[in-house]
Amino acid sequence: MPLTQLNFQPGIDTENTETGAEGRWSDCDKVRFRKGLPQKIGGWQKFSQDYYVGVGRALEQWLALSGARLEALGTDRKVYVFASGTSADITPLRQSNSLTSVFNTTANSANITVNHSSHGAKVGDFVTISNCSVANVGGIANTSIDAEYEIVTITNADAYIITSNNTASANVTTTANCTAKYQLSIGPDKQTFGFGWNTGAWNVGTWNTPRSSSNVTIDMRQWSINNWGEDLIITQRDGSTYYYDSSQGLSDNRATEIANVPTASTLSVISTETRHLILMGTETTIGTPSTQDKMFIRFSDQENFEQFTANATNSAGSQRIAGGSEIRCARPAKGTILIWTDTTMHSMSFVGPPFIFGFRQLGNDCGSVGLNAAIVVDDIAYWMSDGQFFRYAGAVQELPCSVLNHVFNDINKTQYAQVYAGQTSNFSEIIWYYCSSNSDQIDRYVIFNYLENSWYFGNLERSTYQDNGVELNPLASEYTANSTANTFSQINGLTAGRSLIYRHESGVDADGTALEAFIQSGDGDIADGEEFSFINKVIPDFQNMEGNAVITLKTRDYPNDSKTTGEAITVNNTTRFYNTRIRGRQSSVRIENQNLGDNWRFGTIRINIRPDGKR
Numbered sequence: 085m086p087l088t089q090l091n092f093q094p095g096i097d098t099e100n101t102e103t104g105a106e107g108r109w110s111d112c113d114k115v116r117f118r119k120g121l122p123q124k125i126g127g128w129q130k131f132s133q134d135y136y137v138g139v140g141r142a143l144e145q146w147l148a149l150s151g152a153r154l155e156a157l158g159t160d161r162k163v164y165v166f167a168s169g170t171s172a173d174i175t176p177l178r179q180s181n182s183l184t185s186v187f188n189t190t191a192n193s194a195n196i197t198v199n200h201s202s203h204g205a206k207v208g209d210f211v212t213i214s215n216c217s218v219a220n221v222g223g224i225a226n227t228s229i230d231a232e233y234e235i236v237t238i239t240n241a242d243a244y245i246i247t248s249n250n251t252a253s254a255n256v257t258t259t260a261n262c263t264a265k266y267q268l269s270i271g272p273d274k275q276t277f278g279f280g281w282n283t284g285a286w287n288v289g290t291w292n293t294p295r296s297s298s299n300v301t302i303d304m305r306q307w308s309i310n311n312w313g314e315d316l317i318i319t320q321r322d323g324s325t326y327y328y329d330s331s332q333g334l335s336d337n338r339a340t341e342i343a344n345v346p347t348a349s350t351l352s353v354i355s356t357e358t359r360h361l362i363l364m365g366t367e368t369t370i371g372t373p374s375t376q377d378k379m380f381i382r383f384s385d386q387e388n389f390e391q392f393t394a395n396a397t398n399s400a401g402s403q404r405i406a407g408g409s410e411i412r413c414a415r416p417a418k419g420t421i422l423i424w425t426d427t428t429m430h431s432m433s434f435v436g437p438p439f440i441f442g443f444r445q446l447g448n449d450c451g452s453v454g455l456n457a458a459i460v461v462d463d464i465a466y467w468m469s470d471g472q473f474f475r476y477a478g479a480v481q482e483l484p485c486s487v488l489n490h491v492f493n494d495i496n497k498t499q500y501a502q503v504y505a506g507q508t509s510n511f512s513e514i515i516w517y518y519c520s521s522n523s524d525q526i527d528r529y530v531i532f533n534y535l536e537n538s539w540y541f542g543n544l545e546r547s548t549y550q551d552n553g554v555e556l557n558p559l560a561s562e563y564t565a566n567s568t569a570n571t572f573s574q575i576n577g578l579t580a581g582r583s584l585i586y587r588h589e590s591g592v593d594a595d596g597t598a599l600e601a602f603i604q605s606g607d608g609d610i611a612d613g614e615e616f617s618f619i620n621k622v623i624p625d626f627q628n629m630e631g632n633a634v635i636t637l638k639t640r641d642y643p644n645d646s647k648t649t650g651e652a653i654t655v656n657n658t659t660r661f662y663n664t665r666i667r668g669r670q671s672s673v674r675i676e677n678q679n680l681g682d683n684w685r686f687g688t689i690r691i692n693i694r695p696d697g698k699r
Contacts, residue, residue, distance in 0.1 A: 095538025098490040105606025113542040114601035123685035124601040126589035135582040140561030142307040143548035158307030160273040172334035189222030189252035210267040217261040223253030247577035271305025319352035348373035361389035378410035413452040424452035447480030453500035506549030558588040592683040602676035621692035631682035639668025
C-alpha cells in the first residue's frame with residue numbers, strides 16, 4: 085500500500101466530537117500554531133528574583149526619560165516598582181500618626197499590642213513602626229520594634245496585634261511612643277459572595293439570622309496603572325487615584341493621592357491624544373464616596389489631572405452613559421476610547437469645546453466580563469463577554485470560536501473579573517487567562533490567532549500579562565497561594581501568598597524544569613469507518629527539533645469506546661521511520677514531549693495504512 089500523509093487544519097476544534105473533528109486537532113496544552121503547523125510554546129525564566137506579596141492584578145512597563153526600563157505590579161495587597169534589578173514597595177499610605185503610650189507585651193510571647201484610637205486597620209493590613217522612644221519594650225529592643233508588620237489580629241477599634249521577630253521577656257502596658265505609617269488597606273484576592281445580615285431578598289429566611297448564601301458579590305482588589313510621561317497614575321478599583329513620580333528614585337518613594345481627585349472610581353484611563361485623565365464609575369460629588377455611580381464618567385482638565393471641577397476656563401467635565409449597570413473596562417484606541425459596561429459597548433471621542441468629549445453607543449449584549457478582559461490590537465478590539473468572544477473593527481462582531489464549549493463549560497463565572505487579556509505580537513496571538521470552574525485563581529488560558537483565525541488553549545497560572553515592547557520578552561506574573569518565600573524587604577508576621585514575574589518566550593523550559601506540551605488529533609478512518617485499518621509504519625516529520633518528541637497512535641472501533649493506546653514512539657532528529665502494529669476502525673495521533681530541553685515543530689506524519697477487513 086502507498087504511504088498516506090495525514091493533514092490537519094490549524095487550530096483546535098472542541099465544538100465537534102473527536103469523531104466529528106476528523107482532519108482537525110481536538111486537544112492540546114502549551115502548543116501554538118504558526119503558519120498552520122503546531123509547535124511547542126516558548127519557555128519562561130524569572131524576570132526578577134524577587135517575590136512579591138499577594139496576587140498580581142495589574143502589570144505595566146514603561147521607559148523613564150533616562151532610558152531606564154521600569155515595571156509596576158499591583159497586587160491585592162501592595163503596589164511595586166522594579167527597575168534595573170531593584171524592587172521597591174510604592175504602596176500609598178492612607179495615614180501616618182505620632183502615637184503615645186503605644187505598646188503592650190506579654191512575657192514569652194512575640195505578639196505586641198499596638199494601642200491606637202480609631203486606627204481604621206483590618207487584619208492583613210501593613211503598618212510601619214518607627215522612632216520607638218524607649219531602648220526596649222518588654223525586653224524587645226527598639227531596633228527590632230522599628231519595622232514593617234502585617235497586622236495579625238484586630239482587638240477592637242482602638243488596638244490591634246502585630247508579631248515581632250523577637251520574644252518579650254516581661255509584661256508591659258502602654259509603653260513608649262512611636263510613629264505608625266499605615267499603608268492602603270488590602271483588598272480581597274478574589275471575587276467573593278457577601279454573607280451575613282441584609283444580603284438576602286426581603287422575606288427570605290428567618291428574622292435576625294445571617295445568610296449562608298448570597299448573590300451579593302464583593303469585588304476583589306484591582307488596579308488601573310497608566311503612564312503619564314515617565315510617571316504613573318494608579319487607580320484603586322472603587323478607591324482613589326494616586327501619582328507616582330519615577331524621577332524621585334526607588335528609595336522611600338511611594339505613590340501619593342492626587343489632590344482634588346474623586347475618591348471612589350472603578351477605573352482610570354488616559355486620553356493619549358489630549359492628555360486628559362478620565363475616571364469611570366466615579367463620584368457625582370467629588371470627595372464623597374457614597375455618591376459613586378458605576379455609570380458616571382469624569383475627565384480632568386487637559387494636562388492637569390488635579391482639576392476635575394469644570395468651569396469656563398478649563399476642559400474638565402462629566403457624563404453619565406446609559407446602557408448597562410456598571411462600567412467594567414476601557415481601552416484607548418485610535419482617535420477614541422472604547423468603553424465596555426456589563427452589557428454594552430461605547431466610544432468616547434474628543435470633539436472640543438463646549439462638550440469636550442462625545443459619546444456613542446456601539447453595541448448591545450456585548451459587555452466585558454471584567455476590567456482586563458479586553459485588548460486593542462492594530463485598531464481592532466477583542467474581548468471576552470459572558471459566553472462568547474467579540475471584536476470591534478468599525479462594528480461589533482461576534483468572534484467565531486471553535487473552542488467555545490471548552491472555555492465556557494468549564495469557567496468560574498464568579499471569578500470573571502480575574503480574566504486578563506494580553507497579546508503576543510510575535511505570534512499574532514490574543515490570549516485570555518481565566519479561572520476554571522474548580523479554581524478561584526487563574527489556571528487556564530485560551531488563545532485566538534488573529535492572522536490564522538485559529539484557536540487553542542492550555543493550563544497555565546498567570547494572573548497578569550504584558551507583551552514585549554519596553555522589555556524584549558513578554559512578562560507575566562504567577563501567584564502561589566501557599567508560598568512563604570522571603571520577599572526583598574523584611575515584613576514581620578507576613579502570611580503566605582507570593583507572586584513572581586516571569587520573562588516569557590525565553591528558552592524552551594519552565595524556569596529550569598521540563599515544559600511538557602502535547603497536541604491530540606480527532607479520529608480518522610477509512611471509508612467512513614466501513615473498513616478497519618491496520619497501521620504498520622510511521623514516518624515522522626519535524627522542524628526545529630531539540631531533544632525528543634513522543635508520537636502515540638490510538639484506536640477504537642466506535643466513538644463511545646475507550647481508546648486503545650499503541651506503542652509510544654520516541655523520535656528525534658535521527659529518526660527515519662518506525663515500524664508498529666496497530667489496528668482499529670478509528671485512529672488518532674498524539675504528539676508530546678516530557679523532558680528538559682525538548683522542543684519541536686510538527687510538520688507532517690506519513691503512515692502505511694491499509695484496510696484490514698470488516699468485523
